[in-house]
Amino acid sequence: xxxxxxxxxxxxxxLFMQPINNRIIAxxxxxxxxxxxxxxxxxxxxxxxxxxxxxxxxxxxxxxxEAKQVGIKMGEPYFKAKPLIDKYKVSVFSSNYELYGxxxxxxxxxxxxxxxxxxxxSIDEAFLDLTNIKMDNVQEYILHIRKxxxxxxxxxVSIGAANTKTLAKIANHVAKKNKLGVEEFITKDKNEVDExxxxxxxxxxxxxGRQLSKFFNNNNFYNVHQLKYVDNYWVRKNSSVVxxxxxxxxxxxxxxxxxxxxxxxxxxCVSRSFGKTITDLNDLKEAVVMHCMTAAERIRSEGLIxxxxxxxxxxxxxxxxxxxxxxxxxxxxxxxxxLELVNLxxxxxxxIYIKGYFYSKAGVIFSDLKPKDHYEKNLFSDQxxxxxxxxxxxxxxxxxxxxxxxxxxxxxxxxxSKMNRRYSSKIDxxxxxxxxxxxxx
DNA sequence: TCTGGGGTCCTAGGACCC
DNA sequence: TCTGGGGTCCTAGGACCC
Numbered sequence: 001x002x003x004x005x006x007x008x009x010x011x012x013x014x015l016f017m018q019p020i021n022n023r024i025i026a027x028x029x030x031x032x033x034x035x036x037x038x039x040x041x042x043x044x045x046x047x048x049x050x051x052x053x054x055x056x057x058x059x060x061x062x063x064x065x066e067a068k069q070v071g072i073k074m075g076e077p078y079f080k081a082k083p084l085i086d087k088y089k090v091s092v093f094s095s096n097y098e099l100y101g102x103x104x105x106x107x108x109x110x111x112x113x114x115x116x117x118x119x120x121x122s123i124d125e126a127f128l129d130l131t132n133i134k135m136d137n138v139q140e141y142i143l144h145i146r147k148x149x150x151x152x153x154x155x156x157v158s159i160g161a162a163n164t165k166t167l168a169k170i171a172n173h174v175a176k177k178n179k180l181g182v183e184e185f186i187t188k189d190k191n192e193v194d195e196x197x198x199x200x201x202x203x204x205x206x207x208x209g210r211q212l213s214k215f216f217n218n219n220n221f222y223n224v225h226q227l228k229y230v231d232n233y234w235v236r237k238n239s240s241v242v243x244x245x246x247x248x249x250x251x252x253x254x255x256x257x258x259x260x261x262x263x264x265x266x267x268x269c270v271s272r273s274f275g276k277t278i279t280d281l282n283d284l285k286e287a288v289v290m291h292c293m294t295a296a297e298r299i300r301s302e303g304l305i306x307x308x309x310x311x312x313x314x315x316x317x318x319x320x321x322x323x324x325x326x327x328x329x330x331x332x333x334x335x336x337x338x339l340e341l342v343n344l345x346x347x348x349x350x351x352i353y354i355k356g357y358f359y360s361k362a363g364v365i366f367s368d369l370k371p372k373d374h375y376e377k378n379l380f381s382d383q384x385x386x387x388x389x390x391x392x393x394x395x396x397x398x399x400x401x402x403x404x405x406x407x408x409x410x411x412x413x414x415x416x417s418k419m420n421r422r423y424s425s426k427i428d429x430x431x432x433x434x435x436x437x438x439x440x441x
Numbered sequence: 442t443c444t445g446g447g448g449t450c451c452t453a454g455g456a457c458c459c
Numbered sequence: 460t461c462t463g464g465g466g467t468c469c470t471a472g473g474a475c476c477c
Contacts, residue, residue, distance in 0.1 A: 054445035061445070061477095077444040095445085122448095122477045209475050240451065242475085269447055318444060328470095363446090420443090 023254060024130040024186055026142055026161040027168040028111060030104075031176070033124035033155070034062035037103045038093045040154045041427050041436050049090040053078055056273045057094055057420045094421040098428040106153050114145050119258045127165060127258050142182045161186055165256045166249035169206040170197070170224065197225040197250070207246045215239070224250065264304060264371060270295040271363020275420045277316070278359045284313060285346055287362045289408060292345040295366050296338040297398070300391060305334040305374070306366040309341065311348040316360040325352035334370060337387050338394070342408055 030036060034052035039045050049066035053059065060076050070088045072081050078092075085092060104123045112118055117129035128145075135141040142159040149157050160171025162185040174196060175183040185193050203213035205224055219238075221227055228250040235244050245255035270291040278284055288311060299306060312326040327348040335341065345364055394406045427436055 056443095056445065058443080058445050075445090079443045082443090125477075207475065211474060240474090242451070265448075267448070271446070273445070316444080361445095 022131065023163045024133075024138060024161055025163060025165055025168045025258065026115075026128040026130050026145075026159055027121075027165070027172045028126050028128060028145065028149075028157050028159050029172050029176075030107060030124035031156045031158055031181075032062050032064050033104075034093075034095060034100055035064045035067075036155050037100050038096070038425055039064075040103070041425060042091075045091055049088055050093070051081075051085070051090055052093045052095055053423065054095060055419060056275065057422055058273065061095065092423045094424040096424055096427065098430060099425070102428070102430040103153065103155060107149055107155055107157070110149055110152055111145070114141075117258065117260055119260060127168065129258055129260075130161065138184045138186045139182065142184065143180060146181050156181065158182070160184070163252050164249040164254045165258070166206050166246055167193075167252065170200060170204070173200070173204060194225055194228075197228060198223050200224040202227050205246060205250070207242060212239070212243065264302065264369065266367070266369055268295050268299050268304075268306075268366040268369060269363060270298070271312075271361060271365075272419055273361045274359070275418050278362075279355075279357065281350070281353050281355075284353065284359060284362055285349055288313075288345050288349050288364065289342050291362065291364045292342050293338055293407060295364055296336055296341050296391075297395060299366060299369060300336045300395060303372050304369045305336045305372050306341070307331055307334040307368040307370065308366075309344060309348070310365040310367065311345050311352065311363075312365070313349070313352060313359050313362045315357050319358075321357075323354070323357050325354065327352045334368075334374075336372070337391060338408065339387070 035050045038050065038052060045064075047066065048064070049070055049072075050064040051060050051067050051072060052062040054061045057078055059078060060072060060074060060081055063072055063074065067088075067090055070084055070090070072084055072090065078085075084090070100123060107124075108118075108120055108126060111126050111128060115128040115130055115133055117132070119127040121127055130138070130141065133141070138161055142161055146157055146159055149155060158172055158175040159182045160168045160173070160175045161183070162168040162171045167185055171183045171185050175181055185196075201213070201223055202208050202216045202221055203210070205227065208216070208227075215238075216222075216227065221230060227247060230247060232244060232247065235247060248255045272287070272291070274287070278287070308328060308330045310326055310328050312324065314324040315322055317324075329344055329348050331344070397406050398404070429435060
């Protein structure tokens with residue numbers, strides 16, 4: 001791997017870069033993924049406006065093309081979009097993550113057949129390294145991938161190919177707009193790609209969000225082509241190293257390599273907004289304990305233990321007198337034991353709870369996660385063996401009989417902290433009882 | 442009335458040490 | 460009266476992503 005060192009006065013910056021290369025990186029992105037999943041079981045909604053709501057039926061998080069066309073915005077609160085939804089008879093679904101998770105696994109499994117070098121980037125996106133794949137024609141190959149995914153899962157995808165991740169993202173944007181659903185910058189010449197970049201505003205670049213695009217606009221950079229040829233020293237002086245890397249990527253120099261390995265996460269956050277606001281300490285405790293149990297189960301399933309825990313409660317940030325209370329607790333010995341963690345969270349909650357506020361959200365964050373064998377054995381390790389065994393039994397029972405089959409007494413979920421999920425399709429393709437019924441006459 | 446959840450990385454600033 | 464300088468580590472907050 002080559003390096004480049006930039007000098008700024010007395011300081012220097014070394015970038016580890018792969019040279020301009022013949023790498024082929026394809027970004028596969030499922031179109032309106034959650035909507036597409038819901039449509040699988042509602043073929044009558046093809047070519048109709050459809051949206052999927054976030055947890056608690058709060059915001060719009062997925063829109064069909066038709067829903068976009070009638071002016072429904074991404075991230076908009078449901079109640080604000082309601083007039084448009086009624087006017088255009090838009091179908092609405094509460095989010096159903098069991099279904100989306102299962103469909104995602106199916107898509108990813110198929111993609112892996114097309115290249116073993118794959119980075120699972122998000123629930124609906126993956127980067128494929130096609131550099132070493134034997135093929136006659138990139139365009140035909142990615143068209144073929146698209147066709148197979150659609151045929152085997154029913155999910156439409158867009159594919160963009162280029163020699164860096166950032167350019168593959170842009171190619172993917174182009175693919176989303178064209179009929180084929182694929183776009184490649186590999187065989188196009190530099191001028192042709194530059195012409196395309198001129199048509200993209202800076203905020204469409206991966207890594208350039210709202211604040212950075214404001215910054216660039218203020219400095220008279222409006223499209224990606226201008227961004228590509230910006231002076232590197234000026235960027236480093238006035239912005240961050242990540243932006244500099246992004247600009248290198250636009251120039252075909254790989255600064256964000258693909259991650260093929262599973263990387264253990266560093267944090268685990270479980271939090272929910274309540275269906276209705278909560279004032280009572282015991283109601284809050286039930287919610288916090290539930291979230292703590294979920295988080296503990298999650299990290300156990302990944303073979304991790306936690307060293308510090310954050311517990312937080314907050315009122316609605318859209319109301320006056322917004323209150324956010326948080327406590328961090330460091331554990332003397334890292335653990336993934338539910339009983340221990342639940343006690344700790346309940347105590348911490350008592351410390352931060354103030355009477356008289358209308359709380360709208362509670363959660364826990366397990367941070368500083370480490371693999372189970374990271375810390376050396378200590379005096380108490382052997383005593384923990386029984387508890388480890390107990391946790392294993394609980395996890396196995398819950399996985400067999402459904403979540404919450406065994407739980408701690410404090411976690412009884414009352415109606416106060418329940419989530420709104422009014423428009424759920426209730427389909428779970430990984431759970432036979434919730435599979436849809438088909439009648440043949 | 443009703444505004445999601447879960448991640449990552451970077452940076453600035455404070456505490457602390459020699 | 461004058462009150463160093465440079466390093467590390469930690470943390471909170473910001474920005475970004477899906």
